Amino acid sequence: MNLMLGQRQLDRIHHTLKENLIDIGAQSAMLIDTAGNIIAVVNNGSDIRDVYSLAALAAANFGAMSSMAKILGEDEFSLLFHKGERENIHLSKVNNNFLLINIFTNQVSLGFLRLKVAEVINELLGVLVIK
Amino acid sequence: MAFINLKDRIIQAKIVYYGPGRCGKTTNLECIYNRCRNQIHSEMVSVKTDGDRTLFFDFFPFDIGKIQGYDVKIQLYTVPGQVKYNSTRRLVLKGVDGVVFVADSAVERRNANLNSLNNLQENLALYRKDIFKMPLVMQYNKRDLAQQGMDILDVNILEKDLNSSLKAPSFEASAVEGYNVVPTLKKIIAATMAYLEEELNR
Numbered sequence: 001m002n003l004m005l006g007q008r009q010l011d012r013i014h015h016t017l018k019e020n021l022i023d024i025g026a027q028s029a030m031l032i033d034t035a036g037n038i039i040a041v042v043n044n045g046s047d048i049r050d051v052y053s054l055a056a057l058a059a060a061n062f063g064a065m066s067s068m069a070k071i072l073g074e075d076e077f078s079l080l081f082h083k084g085e086r087e088n089i090h091l092s093k094v095n096n097n098f099l100l101i102n103i104f105t106n107q108v109s110l111g112f113l114r115l116k117v118a119e120v121i122n123e124l125l126g127v128l129v130i131k
Numbered sequence: 132m133a134f135i136n137l138k139d140r141i142i143q144a145k146i147v148y149y150g151p152g153r154c155g156k157t158t159n160l161e162c163i164y165n166r167c168r169n170q171i172h173s174e175m176v177s178v179k180t181d182g183d184r185t186l187f188f189d190f191f192p193f194d195i196g197k198i199q200g201y202d203v204k205i206q207l208y209t210v211p212g213q214v215k216y217n218s219t220r221r222l223v224l225k226g227v228d229g230v231v232f233v234a235d236s237a238v239e240r241r242n243a244n245l246n247s248l249n250n251l252q253e254n255l256a257l258y259r260k261d262i263f264k265m266p267l268v269m270q271y272n273k274r275d276l277a278q279q280g281m282d283i284l285d286v287n288i289l290e291k292d293l294n295s296s297l298k299a300p301s302f303e304a305s306a307v308e309g310y311n312v313v314p315t316l317k318k319i320i321a322a323t324m325a326y327l328e329e330e331l332n333r
Binding site: 003004005006007010011033034035036037038039049050052053056057059060063064067097 | 132133134135136137138139143145173174176178187188190191192204206208218219222223225226227331
């Protein structure tokens with residue numbers, strides 16, 4: 001099973017990440033797969049130095065949380081939120097194969113971000129097709 | 132699951148170093164990291180326990196240059212070898228495109244090698260991957276133990292135990308001395324790329 005995305009699909013992904021997440025103040029929005037591969041990264045100009053490691057750790061983090069959910073008798077925890085002093089990270093499941101990572105400062109409302117994330121996930125589901 | 136970005140012409144593939152506890156998986160990655168710094172543009176990530184054993188994985192992305200106009204990035208991972216960490220091993224195997232099985236040449240680790248290989252087969256099957264069909268390279272590590280007067284398994288025994296039906300390419304190696312670490316990596320990258328090309332042309 002391989003994933004191949006063309007120009008049009010990637011443009012749509014970039015567009016929805018930028019319009020819904022970066023334009024409301026998020027620093028960075030990343031779409032990754034659950035194996036830790038990066039599908040798309042959009043940011044507000046403040047580059048994250050090591051996106052590949054971040055993606056690998058985020059995928060692992062999410063996988064670990066899913067295993068913990070199963071131990072508790074839950075099907076899954078569909079989102080994760082880590083709060084820092086300046087930066088926060090929000091991870092949400094798009095479907096069984098993809099995760100959305102958002103990095104944002106305290107100036108962005110978590111509730112508003114979650115609302116936008118839900119909209120983005122709906123759009124992404126229409127774009128992502130596995131060959 | 133490899134990811135192919137047709138817009139930016141990037142291929143990302145995942146190679147996992149698997150094997151029993153203390154067989155030298157992390158040492159392999161550390162050796163590659165030190166020898167191939169110009170192809171690695173980030174720090175090596177290691178999620179370890181207090182006792183310096185791998186808890187989750189070691190990781191770094193490795194640029195191998197262009198293949199057919201695509202920039203190829205290989206994500207190198209190790210799994211934790213300790214038996215009790217099977218759930219984290221499964222997580223790391225998700226989306227794997229190629230495997231290096233690192234066997235320990237020490238005589239007393241013979242059963243541990245077999246158990247780990249069986250465990251690999253079971254865990255791959257969870258992702259509907261067949262160990263006989265996917266890119267796999269065997270590495271018989273710690274050959275240097277013989278110089279220290281320790282008993283090591285003959286390569287023929289290792290081949291018979293682990294590789295008689297798999298018939299994967301195999302290397303004798305010493306990760307601490309850097310012997311055959313890079314050739315092992317080159318072999319699994321070549322096998323993985325050939326496999327992906329075949330998959331894409333299907």
